[in-house]
Amino acid sequence: MKPFNDTLELLMRHRSIRRFADTPVTEEQLEAIVGAAQMASTSSNVQAYSVIAVTDPGRKERLAALAGNQAYIRECPVFLVWCADLYRLREVTSAHMAPEASHIDTTENLIVATVDAALAAQNAAVAAESLGLGIVYIGGVRNDIAAFSEALELPELVYPVFGMCVGTPAQEPVLRPRLPLQSVLHRERYSAQETVERAAAYDETTRAYMRERSGGTSDTPWSVTMAHRLAQPARMQMKEFLQSKGFMKR
Amino acid sequence: MKPFNDTLELLMRHRSIRRFADTPVTEEQLEAIVGAAQMASTSSNVQAYSVIAVTDPGRKERLAALAGNQAYIRECPVFLVWCADLYRLREVTSAHMAPEASHIDTTENLIVATVDAALAAQNAAVAAESLGLGIVYIGGVRNDIAAFSEALELPELVYPVFGMCVGTPAQEPVLRPRLPLQSVLHRERYSAQETVERAAAYDETTRAYMRERSGGTSDTPWSVTMAHRLAQPARMQMKEFLQSKGFMKR
Incomplete structure (x- = not known):
């Protein structure tokens, strides 16, 4: 007999959702999703990620145009942009160290921040699905990454790793093997x-x-x-x- | 009232576990954990990751010595090594394209493979915890990444992103804020x-x-x-x- 429980069942039935009902994601749902994301493991507690929740139709339209023009970025009620973020770390440590003493600019720290963003995002995906919502990851945020970053006013040491459409599913795709x-x-x-x-x-x-x-x-x-x-x-x-x-x- | 369900509760009570009981992880548990990992999203279905399950005491000992010498790598019944893996992709596509036509060696694909490994691993972490097991991520696999990779016979286009100790918790740490x-x-x-x-x-x-x-x-x-x-x-x-x-x- 296979190990089984509700959470495993939820994980096993994940499909990306690309059509959404016209139902908002509530503030409480959003905070539960990001709260769950925050509890994911993070390398030495650096928490080197940020997430930007975009709901404004005009901004979603602009981001969609930059990220492959997929209709679901426009249609989802909340578009989350998951960023690797070493900017916050640089700023909070600036009172305690000279900038030239910092090793923040290493390839190691790029990996750390990218992994931190991904672990948090995957917890968010699971949390959203546990609430009956559906998600799809959007790698297209990297298509024109400079313009996309500018549209979100991302500072130095922050880059958008991927987006995530979140909303109530309006389709029931089959599982992808x-x-x-x-x-x-x-x-x-x-x-x-x-x-x-x-x-x-x-x-x-x-x-x-x-x-x-x-x-x-x-x-x-x-x-x-x-x-x-x-x-x-x-x-x-x-x-x-x-x-x-x-x-x-x- | 906050949104709530068993999966959210599980996500919210995550703590890294660094002391394990002397209880094996069964083959069925391992396959449930990796099966759940496989259902995580993957960029354009590349599935650019691999996971190596290490249970042999001698090999765990050697890997522990290379990865910061933490006792829990030795003590956990299963040490999972999560790898970004473009090797499989290169090999399966080699019949259909000339090597020089491939863009496999881009920074973009490093990010893709690293994110794929992280999303899969976080699903595995959630799955393990849903089964009553505990986990801790091990960034120390990157301390001496060349020797660590050699110990696991990792080929070209594969690198260990992080390890993960899995086992039955023998401690009850407080939540880290x-x-x-x-x-x-x-x-x-x-x-x-x-x-x-x-x-x-x-x-x-x-x-x-x-x-x-x-x-x-x-x-x-x-x-x-x-x-x-x-x-x-x-x-x-x-x-x-x-x-x-x-x-x-x-």
């Missing part, structure tokens, strides 16, 4: 051969899934979709942008 | 002044917490702890290491 467990779970050491071999079976799984989702017009296997993705130059300005914001200078 | 909600939650745009001002109150909160935890021998406020942290050169080899593994070459 994942890689076989044994392709992502290794034992004792990394198993290079097994991870690749087990992933091969996933091509058949994704062909069937695509066939069903497209009504028979597409059956592209995962490995081909991934090759198309890697063939495209995407967000090539990230390194330069992050360095211009004070991240990963060394 | 977080920054005021209004310091991390911004409205419509980033509020540089408010995030810093609100964080000031946290210095008092952390002094009281430290005083209680240390039995009165310490009352260092957060901003001072953070300044000490930033003053130390930490994991300065990250950029060079990541590039040597094929990440963020551009």
